[in-house]
Amino acid sequence: MATITLDTVRKVYAGDVEAVKGVSIDIADGEFIVLVGPSGCGKSTLLRMVAGLEDITTGEIKIGDRLVNKVDPADRDIAMVFQNYALYPHMSVYNNLAYGLKNRGMAKDEIDRRVKEAARILEIGDYLDRKPRALSGGQRQRVAMGRAIVREPAAFLFDEPLSNLDAKLRVQMRVEIKRLQQSLGTTSVYVTHDQLEAMTLADRLVVLNGGNIEQIGAPIDVYDKPASTFVASFIGSPAMNLLNVKSNGSGLALEGSEGLSGANTKGKDKYIVGIRPEHLEVVDSPVDGDGINLEVNVDVLEPVGAESFVYASFPNGGPELVVRVSSHAHHEPGEKMYLKAAAKDVHFFDADSGRRVD
Amino acid sequence: MYKLKITDHLILLAGVFFMVAPVVLTFLTSTHDAITIYKGGVQFVPGDKFLENYETVLFQAGGFTKEVNGFVMLKNSMILGFGFAIGKIIISMLAAYAIVYFRFPFASFCFWIIFATLLLPLEVRILPSYEIVQSLGMVNTYSGLIVPLIASATGTFFFRQFFMSVPDELLEAARIDGAGPWKFFKDILVPLSKTMIAAIFIIMFVFGWNQYLWPTLITTDESLFTLVRGIKQILQVWVGAQIPDFNEAMALAILAMLPPVLIVVIFQSWFVKGLVESDK
Numbered sequence: 001m002a003t004i005t006l007d008t009v010r011k012v013y014a015g016d017v018e019a020v021k022g023v024s025i026d027i028a029d030g031e032f033i034v035l036v037g038p039s040g041c042g043k044s045t046l047l048r049m050v051a052g053l054e055d056i057t058t059g060e061i062k063i064g065d066r067l068v069n070k071v072d073p074a075d076r077d078i079a080m081v082f083q084n085y086a087l088y089p090h091m092s093v094y095n096n097l098a099y100g101l102k103n104r105g106m107a108k109d110e111i112d113r114r115v116k117e118a119a120r121i122l123e124i125g126d127y128l129d130r131k132p133r134a135l136s137g138g139q140r141q142r143v144a145m146g147r148a149i150v151r152e153p154a155a156f157l158f159d160e161p162l163s164n165l166d167a168k169l170r171v172q173m174r175v176e177i178k179r180l181q182q183s184l185g186t187t188s189v190y191v192t193h194d195q196l197e198a199m200t201l202a203d204r205l206v207v208l209n210g211g212n213i214e215q216i217g218a219p220i221d222v223y224d225k226p227a228s229t230f231v232a233s234f235i236g237s238p239a240m241n242l243l244n245v246k247s248n249g250s251g252l253a254l255e256g257s258e259g260l261s262g263a264n265t266k267g268k269d270k271y272i273v274g275i276r277p278e279h280l281e282v283v284d285s286p287v288d289g290d291g292i293n294l295e296v297n298v299d300v301l302e303p304v305g306a307e308s309f310v311y312a313s314f315p316n317g318g319p320e321l322v323v324r325v326s327s328h329a330h331h332e333p334g335e336k337m338y339l340k341a342a343a344k345d346v347h348f349f350d351a352d353s354g355r356r357v358d
Numbered sequence: 359m360y361k362l363k364i365t366d367h368l369i370l371l372a373g374v375f376f377m378v379a380p381v382v383l384t385f386l387t388s389t390h391d392a393i394t395i396y397k398g399g400v401q402f403v404p405g406d407k408f409l410e411n412y413e414t415v416l417f418q419a420g421g422f423t424k425e426v427n428g429f430v431m432l433k434n435s436m437i438l439g440f441g442f443a444i445g446k447i448i449i450s451m452l453a454a455y456a457i458v459y460f461r462f463p464f465a466s467f468c469f470w471i472i473f474a475t476l477l478l479p480l481e482v483r484i485l486p487s488y489e490i491v492q493s494l495g496m497v498n499t500y501s502g503l504i505v506p507l508i509a510s511a512t513g514t515f516f517f518r519q520f521f522m523s524v525p526d527e528l529l530e531a532a533r534i535d536g537a538g539p540w541k542f543f544k545d546i547l548v549p550l551s552k553t554m555i556a557a558i559f560i561i562m563f564v565f566g567w568n569q570y571l572w573p574t575l576i577t578t579d580e581s582l583f584t585l586v587r588g589i590k591q592i593l594q595v596w597v598g599a600q601i602p603d604f605n606e607a608m609a610l611a612i613l614a615m616l617p618p619v620l621i622v623v624i625f626q627s628w629f630v631k632g633l634v635e636s637d638k
Contacts, residue, residue, distance in 0.1 A: 051530075051534065053534075074533060079534065080530070080534050082527040088531075100535030103537055
C-alpha cells in the first residue's frame with residue numbers, strides 16, 4: 001500500500017509525438033483513481049509509465065517515497081491487469097497465479113497459501129487446474145485479477161480490464177472490482193474510455209484530453225461542475241447540450257437561430273452554454289425568467305425504459321438538443337416543445353478557450 | 359453435401375497409384391536376389407529373399423573398406439537428421455527471438471540479410487563452405503557434417519512470424535511477474551511454440567535426412583556414410599563380373615524411407631496444428 005506521485009510527467013515518442021504533456025497527480029494511499037478520456041488522450045501511456053513498461057521522457061514518478069523512474073516493472077511493487085488478460089495460455093490457472101511469486105523465489109507453501117486465498121476471494125477455486133483457453137471471458141478476467149492480488153502489491157494498475165466483456169458481465173465485474181478494492185484497500189489506478197465505468201468506480205476522476213489533464217475531482221464534482229466543454233461533453237450520457245450563444249442587450253440569444261432566450265448573468269459577449277438533458281424541463285407555454293428558455297421542434301423520441309430522450313432542433317436549424325423526459329410522456333415528431341432550465345443548472349463556458357466561467 | 363461421384367474416386371485412386379506404386383515396386387523388388395532382378399528387371403511379385411536381403415544390408419559390412427554396414431549408416435543418418443533438425447530449431451529460434459524482442463541497431467536489416475539467404479541454396483556456396491570446414495579440420499566429423507548446415511533462414515522466418523503474433527501484453531505481464539529475457543523465452547515462448555517446433559522439426563528432419571551433396575563432400579571416411587550415400591555406394595561396386603546388388607540397393611532405399619515416414623506419421627497431428635492454428 002502506498003501513495004503514487006506523478007510530477008510533470010511527459011512522454012515524447014520518436015518523431016516528436018508528445019503523448020503526455022506534463023501531468024501531475026497525487027494519489028493518496030488506498031485511493032481508487034480512474035484515468036478517463038478518448039482514445040489517444042495518453043491515459044494508457046500514463047498508466048504504462050507508472051507500471052514501468054514505458055520510459056519516462058521527463059518528470060518523476062514516485063511509488064511511496066521511492067523514485068521509480070529507472071526501476072524495473074518487476075521491482076516497482078505493482079500489479080497490472082490487462083485488457084486482453086494476458087494470461088499465459090500454456091499454464092494452468094494455478095501456475096498463472098503462481099508464476100510471478102515463483103520468479104521472486106517465494107517459498108512453495110506461501111505461494112500455495114496466497115493462490116488459494118486469491119482463488120477463494122475471486123471464486124475461481126474450482127478451475128485452478130484448467131488452462132485459460134477452457135475459461136469464459138469473465139472467468140479469465142477473474143484469473144487476471146487473481147494474478148494481481150496474489151502479489152499483494154503496493155498498487156493495482158488496470159488497463160481497460162472490462163472492455164472485452166459483454167455488457168451484462170461488465171456491470172457485474174465493475175461492481176466486483178469496486179468491492180474488491182474497498183475490501184483490500186489497495187491504491188488503484190484504472191484506465192478506461194467508458195465514462196460510466198469511470199463515474200461508478202472512481203474515488204477521484206482524472207479526465208485527460210490530448211495528453212493534458214482537463215480536470216481532476218470526485219466523479220460527482222466533475223459531473224456537476226465540468227471545468228471545460230470537453231469534460232462537459234465527455235462525462236454524462238447522453239452528453240451535455242452545448243449551445244453557442246451571444247449577448248443581445250441584457251439577455252442571451254442563440255447564434256444563427258431563434259428559439260432561445262435567457263439572462264446574461266456573466267457580462268460577456270459570447271459563451272458556450274451547457275445544459276444537461278435532465279435539467280431541461282418541459283413546460284406548456286413559453287416562460288420568461290432567469291435561466292434559459294427554449295423553443296424547439298421534436299425530431300425523434302427515444303424510449304429507453306426508465307426514461308425517454310427527445311432529440312429536438314431549433315426552428316432555423318442550429319445545434320441538436322437532447323432532453324430527458326419521463327418514460328410515459330408523449331411527444332410527436334414535428335411537435336413544438338417549450339423548455340426551461342433553472343439558472344443554477346446552466347453552465348457557462350468561454351467561447352474561445354472552452355473553459356468554465358463561474 | 360457434395361455427393362462423391364465415381365470419377366472422384368478414379369482421380370483419387372490414380373493419385374494413390376502414382377504415389378505408392380514406386381514404393382511398392384521397390385519393396386517387392388527388394389525381396390528377390392540380384393540375378394533375378396538383373397535378368398527380369400523390376401519385380402511385381404514378392405520374392406523369397408526378404409529376410410536375407412535386409413539382414414545383409416543391415417548387418418553385413420560392405421563398401422570399399424568393408425567396415426560399414428547398413429546399421430552404421432542408419433545411425434549416421436539419424437545423427438545427421440536429428441542434429442540438423444534440432445540445431446536448426448535452436449539457432450533459428452534464438453535468431454528470431456533476438457530479431458523480434460530486442461532493439462538493436464540494424465535489426466530489420468539483419469533480418470532481411472538472413473531472409474535473403476533463402477535465395478541462396480547450399481549448392482551455390484558449397485565451395486567456400488567446404489573450404490572453411492576443411493580448414494577447420496572438421497572433414498570426416500559429425501560436427502562438420504551438421505554445423506555448417508544448421509543456420510536456417512526458413513526456420514528463422516517462421517519463428518519470427520510466430521513470435522510477432524504473440525501479444526505484447528504477454529511479454530509485459532511476464533516483465534511485471536519478474537521474468538527476465540531468458541525466463542520469458544524459456545517459460546513462455548518455448549512452450550507456446552511447441553506445435554511450431556514440431557512442424558519445423560519434421561520438415562527439417564526430412565530435409566536433413568535426405569541431404570546428399572554435403573555428406574558426399576564432407577565424409578570420405580566410410581564409417582561416417584549416411585544411408586542416402588550408401589545406396590549409391592552399393593550400386594557403384596563394379597568389380598570384375600560382379601552384378602550390382604540391386605536387391606540390396608532397393609532394400610536400403612526402403613530402410614532409408616522408413617524413419618522420415620515414421621517421424622511424419624508420429625508428429626502428423628502436431629504438424630498440422632503448427633501450420634494452421636495457434637494456441638495463444
